[in-house]
Amino acid sequence: MEFRRGILAGLIEGDGHWSHDEQRETYVSAAPDLTMFVRRELEAMDRCPIVRRFENDHAGGWKVRFDPIQHAAPLTVLDVEDIGECDLVDISIEDRAELFLLANGAVTHNCSIGMGYHYRARYECILFFEKGKRKLADLGIADILQAKRINGGYPAEKPPSISETLIRQSTDPGAIVIDPFMGSGSVGVAAIQSERSFWGNDLCVEAVDITRGRLTEAGAREVGDTPKSVPSPQLGLL
Ligand SMILES: C[S@@+](CC[C@H](N)C(=O)[O-])C[C@H]1O[C@@H](n2cnc3c(N)ncnc32)[C@H](O)[C@@H]1O
Structure with a gap:
């Protein structure tokens, strides 16, 4: 609240x-x-x-x-359909050993200077969680990841190169990468470019359409429809 x-x-x-x-x-x-x-x-x-x-x-x-x-x-x-109440899915976690824990604070990435009323924002924080003890693929990567900010794209669109580093660091080729709030599908693009599979979800039909186009362009072998098991109003791509 x-x-x-x-x-x-x-x-x-x-x-x-x-x-x-x-x-x-x-x-x-x-x-x-x-x-x-x-x-x-x-x-x-x-x-x-x-x-x-x-x-x-x-x-x-x-x-x-x-x-x-x-x-x-x-x-x-004006021009608005009634969006209605959304059902919330409660994901309960019973076994503490299965929890994702904050691993090492924030990973930041530099980008071109952004908006701000005080000092202009030049970085965003990425919180990195891990489940159990897992070794990253490359221990030589520092915690500042650089990429150019995306201007004028989907709201809060992220550069795929950032997600690509995170995906390559934490998964093996062939793994399934999931983004429950996929927006324009930048994580999906990163997953496909890293030879992983991608499952995405969003409430917005535009997000699904944009992501579908981007995944196909990125070389995804197959882009499915929202499975019947996905509860309305959620929309998925498998
Ligand atoms: C900031 S955008 C994601 C941007 C994405 N990372 C990209 O690079 O394009 C967040 C997305 O979450 C979706 N969203 C917000 N609440 C949601 C919910 N409860 N269930 C599913 N999607 C949701 C919005 O529709 C929006 O597309």
Whole structure:
């Protein structure tokens, strides 16, 4: 709950980002559940959010815009289907030895300078977890991985070269790499380029379409459809 309140206060961006101008505040996200949360909370505060679906060449998502001053106007919802409540799947972990534990703090990667209200962001943290004691494939790799930031792509799109290093370090060829929030499928591309299999999942149909195209382009032998066992509204690729 604190995480969600943090998003609303603009302290945390979650899976999206906030922008402000003199007239409006806008939250943009590709995640329907966060969009719904922000919309509902703003409605409860009489902040009259306008929710719009957007699509561009790379991505789709929702913009939640509201006037920070005007409180009384009626609610307008444009071009948005009712996203509804999402079911949460509870993954219980009974055996502690099976837990993934934070292995060595953060791995960072340099990239071109980014946005920021204070010092401009030049790195992102990658938390590295391990299950039991496992040796990385190459112990000569340092904890700063360099790649150029992707501008104008899918929201928070990551460079495949970063994922490729992580995949090669932690798996053998032929392993299955899973990304439950695949977005534009950059992890999938990295998996295919590293001769691993990829299982991906997302709530957004655009994400599935983009990923399907990218996996095929990267040379995936076969890209399947969402299996029947995947619960709605989740969409998968195997
Ligand atoms: C930041 S994007 C991932 C970007 C990806 N790493 C890339 O390089 O393109 C996060 C994705 O998670 C998806 N997502 C958010 N909440 C989800 C949920 N509960 N279940 C499945 N997908 C979700 C969003 O639709 C979005 O596409």
